[in-house]
Amino acid sequence: MEQVINAIVLGSCYCLFALGLSLTWGTLNVLNLAHGAVFMFSAFTCYLITQRLHAHIPLWVLAIIAMTVGAILELALDVLVFRPIRRRARTLRDAELAMLIASIGAATIPVTIAQQVTVDSPFSITSTAVSTGEFHFGSIYITTIEIVIVAVTLAATIALALWLQRTRNGRALRALAVDTDTSGLMGISQSRLSALALIFSGASAGAAGVFLAIFLDSLTPESGQDLLLKAFAAVVIGGVGSVWGTLVGAMILAGGETLVSATTSGTWTDAVSFALIIIILLVMPSGLFRRLRVDRT
Amino acid sequence: MNIWYEAHATLFQTTAIYVLLALSFQVVLKSGIFSFASVGAFGIGAYTAANLATRGVPVVVTLLIVVVAMTAVGYLLAIPLMHLRGLYLGMVTFAIDEILVVVATNGGKVTGGAVGLFGVPLEITTLGLGLVAVIGVLLVSQLERHSVGRAIEVLRGDEQLARSVGVEVGNYRKLIFALSAALGGVAGALNTLNFSTVTPGSFGFTLIVAGLTMAIVGGIGSWLGALLGAIFVAWFPTVSSSLGGYRSIVYGVLVILVVAYEPDGLLGIIRWLVRGGRGRLARGRPAVPAPAGAAPVGDSLASAAELGRPGHDAAS
Numbered sequence: 317m318e319q320v321i322n323a324i325v326l327g328s329c330y331c332l333f334a335l336g337l338s339l340t341w342g343t344l345n346v347l348n349l350a351h352g353a354v355f356m357f358s359a360f361t362c363y364l365i366t367q368r369l370h371a372h373i374p375l376w377v378l379a380i381i382a383m384t385v386g387a388i389l390e391l392a393l394d395v396l397v398f399r400p401i402r403r404r405a406r407t408l409r410d411a412e413l414a415m416l417i418a419s420i421g422a423a424t425i426p427v428t429i430a431q432q433v434t435v436d437s438p439f440s441i442t443s444t445a446v447s448t449g450e451f452h453f454g455s456i457y458i459t460t461i462e463i464v465i466v467a468v469t470l471a472a473t474i475a476l477a478l479w480l481q482r483t484r485n486g487r488a489l490r491a492l493a494v495d496t497d498t499s500g501l502m503g504i505s506q507s508r509l510s511a512l513a514l515i516f517s518g519a520s521a522g523a524a525g526v527f528l529a530i531f532l533d534s535l536t537p538e539s540g541q542d543l544l545l546k547a548f549a550a551v552v553i554g555g556v557g558s559v560w561g562t563l564v565g566a567m568i569l570a571g572g573e574t575l576v577s578a579t580t581s582g583t584w585t586d587a588v589s590f591a592l593i594i595i596i597l598l599v600m601p602s603g604l605f606r607r608l609r610v611d612r613t
Numbered sequence: 614m615n616i617w618y619e620a621h622a623t624l625f626q627t628t629a630i631y632v633l634l635a636l637s638f639q640v641v642l643k644s645g646i647f648s649f650a651s652v653g654a655f656g657i658g659a660y661t662a663a664n665l666a667t668r669g670v671p672v673v674v675t676l677l678i679v680v681v682a683m684t685a686v687g688y689l690l691a692i693p694l695m696h697l698r699g700l701y702l703g704m705v706t707f708a709i710d711e712i713l714v715v716v717a718t719n720g721g722k723v724t725g726g727a728v729g730l731f732g733v734p735l736e737i738t739t740l741g742l743g744l745v746a747v748i749g750v751l752l753v754s755q756l757e758r759h760s761v762g763r764a765i766e767v768l769r770g771d772e773q774l775a776r777s778v779g780v781e782v783g784n785y786r787k788l789i790f791a792l793s794a795a796l797g798g799v800a801g802a803l804n805t806l807n808f809s810t811v812t813p814g815s816f817g818f819t820l821i822v823a824g825l826t827m828a829i830v831g832g833i834g835s836w837l838g839a840l841l842g843a844i845f846v847a848w849f850p851t852v853s854s855s856l857g858g859y860r861s862i863v864y865g866v867l868v869i870l871v872v873a874y875e876p877d878g879l880l881g882i883i884r885w886l887v888r889g890g891r892g893r894l895a896r897g898r899p900a901v902p903a904p905a906g907a908a909p910v911g912d913s914l915a916s917a918a919e920l921g922r923p924g925h926d927a928a929s
Contacts, residue, residue: 347700400873409645409769412700414872417829420822421868428861541818545711552704583727587715593708597701598693 317456319574325462325531327570328469331563333524334547335476336390336517342557343493344510345408346398347416350423351521351547352540354389357426358382358522359529360537363439375464378441378526386522390514393422398514399507423540430537440534441526465527469563472520477559479516489513493557549589553596568592624847626739629746630804631827631843634820636753637796638828639839644789645769647703649821650690651797653710654683656717656816658801663730663811664723672736672806676745679802680795687794691787710821717813729812730805737806745803749796754836756792765789830871832878841879 333355340346362378397418405411430439451458480486489509491499496506528543529535550569554561569589577585618625637651658679665675690709697705717724724730756762767775768785776782805811823846831842853860875881 341700345700347703397869397873404874404876406876409647409699410876413642413647413829414876416700416703417825418869418872420826421865421872424861424865424868428859428865432858545818548704548707552701556701583719584715587712590708590712590715594705594712597697597705597708601697601701 319578321456321458321462323570323574324567325465326574327567328466329524329528329531330543330546330550330570331566332465332469332472332520332527333543334550334562334566335472335559336520337544337547338551338554338557338559338562339476339513340517341551343489343513344398345412345415346419346510347412348390348393348419348514348517349416349544350390350393350419350426351517352542352544353423353426354386354393354518354540355521355525355528355543356535356537356540357389357430357525358386359441359525359535360426360430360433360439361385362526363441363529364433366441375461375526375530379468379523382522382526383519384522386518386520386525387515388518389426390518390521391511393419394511394514397422398510402506402510427537427540434537436537438534438536439529441529461527461531465531468523468527472523473559473563476516480559485509485512545586546589549593552593621851622739624851626742626807628843628847629739629742630800630807631823631847632746632840633749633796633800633803634824635827635831635839635843636749636836637793637800638824639833639836640753640756640789640796641793642828643769643833644765644785645772646786646789647699648694648706648790648793649703649710649825650687650706650790651793651800651824652816652821653706653713654687654794654797655801655804655820655824656710656713657686658683658798659805659811659816660717660720660724660730660801661798662802662805663733666733666736666806667730672741675806676799676802679798683794683798684791686798687791688787690794691790694790695783695786707821711817714813714817724813725811727813729810729815731810733805733809733811735806735809737803742803742807745799749799750836750840752792753796753839757835761785826868830868830878832880834877835880838878838880841883845879 333351337348337351340348359382362382365381366373366378398415401414401418402411405414450460451463478486480490488499488504489512491502492504492506492509500506524543525535528539546569550566551562552565553568554563554565569592572588572592573585576588634651634655637654638649641648641651661679661682662675665678666672670678694702694705717729718727720726756765764775764780764785767778768780768782772782801811801816804815827842827846828839829842830845831840832838849864850860853863856863871878871882877884
């Protein structure tokens with residue numbers, strides 16, 4: 317039972333982080349490798365603030381700060397890096413590749429700053445009032461932060477799904493994914509929508525950052541990279557661009573990892589996510605939740 | 614000069630190894646195949662060389678075995694990956710690389726587990742490294758001039774078009790995978806033979822990032838780009854050591870600037886400088902954003918015409 321709760325919380329963290337990755341990959345063809353650095357830097361900003369103020373800051377304030385930082389960072393990434401590339405690249409493939417490399421370059425900036433400030437050591441956010449609460453249900457107990465993580469993840473997943481399905485902007489973003497040129501002719505602005513998508517992506521990375529920093533007690537400047545690799549798997553399992561697929565993919569991945577680390581020595585745990593990526597893409601390339609557009613074959 | 618050379622001998626060795634890895638990335642990327650399998654090949658080559666060299670196999674034989682084995686592996690790997698394109702292919706090859714790292718970590722005696730293998734006999738000289746790198750460069754540059762190279766260029770621009778002018782897309786993909794794997798494998802083997810150690814950490818995510826950066830920042834159009842990229846990645850930390858801990862930021866900003874503002878990479882910038890700074894920095898840039906998934910019609914026809922194959926005139 318304890319293991320099941322662990323897997324659900326872990327899966328929620330993967331999902332919250334992976335939602336932004338899935339959104340930008342699925343609709344804008346951007347594989348954003350700076351997502352992990354944004355995640356880390358949002359948590360790192362909260363760490364700096366709690367360090368300086370020595371005060372108890374409520375979790376929701378920290379979450380808002382982290383989401384703002386994340387949103388600003390990814391918005392800057394879109395405007396300063398992705399937009400010029402989209403304008404200059406000759407083909408879609410060139411643009412995909414250029415944006416991937418540029419996001420790697422962009423990721424080194426926040427990671428280096430954090431490494432220099434912390435002198436390559438882990439940092440932790442401790443002075444929050446919320447992180448200590450516990451609930452007991454018979455033999456099992458759940459901490460407040462675990463409940464918050466699961467609740468926020470569900471809320472973010474539902475909100476993103478509804479936004480993409482119901483709103484004008486969401487529909488425009490999906491249209492952009494199917495045919496950029498035609499949707500351009502219909503008056504859909506790619507730059508505006510890609511900015512919106514990256515703001516959402518950054519905010520969810522920020523939230524994941526602050527929650528995971530509290531849940532795991534500490535993060536390192538390199539934490540984002542490990543999570544990025546897991547998120548790839550979650551996105552691919554569920555099907556790129558599928559919101560519910562990302563949630564299911566994250567849960568399958570977390571369940572599989574928990575199972576493997578409980579039954580083997582632990583050194584094989586990392587293989588789970590990579591094996592899932594290979595199997596899914598070779599056997600059912602559109603993931604468990606098929607999207608409208610199939611561009612993989 | 615001599616003292617300076619001796620102080621930087623390691624950097625020259627690293628550059629030679631990186632050139633081969635960059636070429637390995639370049640040949641696939643140039644063909645429009647988004648594959649990171651080069652790093653997996655690097656890993657297999659590195660461990661194969663370590664095992665052969667410790668058993669007293671001569672360097673030349675070791676390298677030949679690695680070339681033959683990796684060519685076969687690359688060719689066979691291309692078959693199940695036939696139908697994957699774009700970022701999806703990138704993701705699978707990335708996962709294959711990372712699984713190899715986990716396998717190496719759990720590999721027992723053959724791979725030395727998490728600490729890796731060390732004390733491999735140092736049997737190759739810097740001159741030898743340079744020679745192998747030159748052979749790799751010659752191979753790729755000759756390919757560029759050959760009709761194969763021109764077919765590859767069309768393949769990158771527009772696969773449908775390539776098919777329509779009689780390019781056997783499937784066969785080319787297999788050959789390109791094989792060539793890329795052979796180059797990557799040799800780079801890995803040389804790395805082991807030169808530095809005498811190999812660890813699981815030496816060919817993971819970090820090397821994928823380094824290899825991609827070299828190929829793209831240098832410029833994927835020509836072997837010269839791979840050379841420039843290898844020099845950039847190998848020498849940057851030393852050259853910029855006066856910047857201290859924050860030099861990685863300069864590196865990141867340089868990578869972004871080159872990639873975002875010059876699609877032809879460092880090679881494009883140097884060609885622009887050679888032209889005396891005349892003309893636009895990036896040549897052939899379409900005035901309007903390119904349509905999704907295909908080169909602008911004008912470009913496609915031009916590159917098809919360059920193929921120059923009688924009876925396959927795309928313009929007619």
